[in-house]
Amino acid sequence: QQPVQSPQAVILREGEDAVINCSSSKALYSVHWYRQKHGEAPIFLMILLKGGEQKGHDKISASFNEKKQQSSLYLTASQLSYSGTYFCGTVTGANNLFFGTGTRLTVIP
Amino acid sequence: DTAVSQTPKYLVTQMGNDKSIKCEQNLGHDTMYWYKQDSKKFLKIMFSYNNKELIINETVPNRFSPKSPDKAHLNLHINSLELGDSAVYFCASSQGGTGQPQHFGDGTRLSIL
Numbered sequence: 001q002q003p004v005q006s007p008q009a010v011i012l013r014e015g016e017d018a019v020i021n022c023s024s025s026k027a028l029y030s031v032h033w034y035r036q037k038h039g040e041a042p043i044f045l046m047i048l049l050k051g052g053e054q055k056g057h058d059k060i061s062a063s064f065n066e067k068k069q070q071s072s073l074y075l076t077a078s079q080l081s082y083s084g085t086y087f088c089g090t091v092t093g094a095n096n097l098f099f100g101t102g103t104r105l106t107v108i109p
Numbered sequence: 110d111t112a113v114s115q116t117p118k119y120l121v122t123q124m125g126n127d128k129s130i131k132c133e134q135n136l137g138h139d140t141m142y143w144y145k146q147d148s149k150k151f152l153k154i155m156f157s158y159n160n161k162e163l164i165i166n167e168t169v170p171n172r173f174s175p176k177s178p179d180k181a182h183l184n185l186h187i188n189s190l191e192l193g194d195s196a197v198y199f200c201a202s203s204q205g206g207t208g209q210p211q212h213f214g215d216g217t218r219l220s221i222l
Contacts, residue, residue: 041213097207099152
């Protein structure tokens with residue numbers, strides 16, 4: 001039930017953009033996005049509750065395509081502080097949150 | 110004030126032992142969770158629990174058991190520890206169930222010798 005994320009890892013220079021994709025084999029009720037820095041706890045970024053919903057704050061946004069059972073996280077004009085591992089989390093009928101395989105993002109000066 | 114706190118932060122023990130990890134949240138949330146993060150950084154749900162319902166991930170061995178003395182606490186008890194139990198265990202909480210933002214504790218790094 002674990003969603004699959006792509007890419008597994010990405011390296012960006014400051015100011016570049018990135019897209020992280022999350023794909024599930026099961027129908028989704030909602031999608032969560034979290035960021036985890038090395039040695040720290042995951043931190044909540046946003047939840048998308050409806051198919052087609054898009055959300056964002058600052059320069060990080062996400063979309064949710066319910067029909068395709070996919071979500072994408074968009075990071076624009078990346079900053080050094082964006083470095084970390086990004087996880088999507090999907091809620092299916094079992095009502096548990098299943099985290100994706102993770103995408104390690106590294107932003108370099 | 111720490112929102113979700115876990116103790117201990119590090120736990121080193123031998124195979125076969127029984128151990129507990131404690132979790133407390135002061136956010137007034139009604140749902141708490143335990144996750145396991147392995148060496149490949151995969152985060153897996155183990156349990157979610159509120160006053161009414163315990164949802165268990167069916168892949169979790171029955172050596173693992175959650176114990177909730179009250180709404181603000183969800184402890185994890187592990188019997189007969191095995192080498193494969195080595196991981197970081199995260200406690201989390203949310204208000205209103207799985208569909209809401211989850212706040213994580215700092216994790217407990219469990220190492221089995």
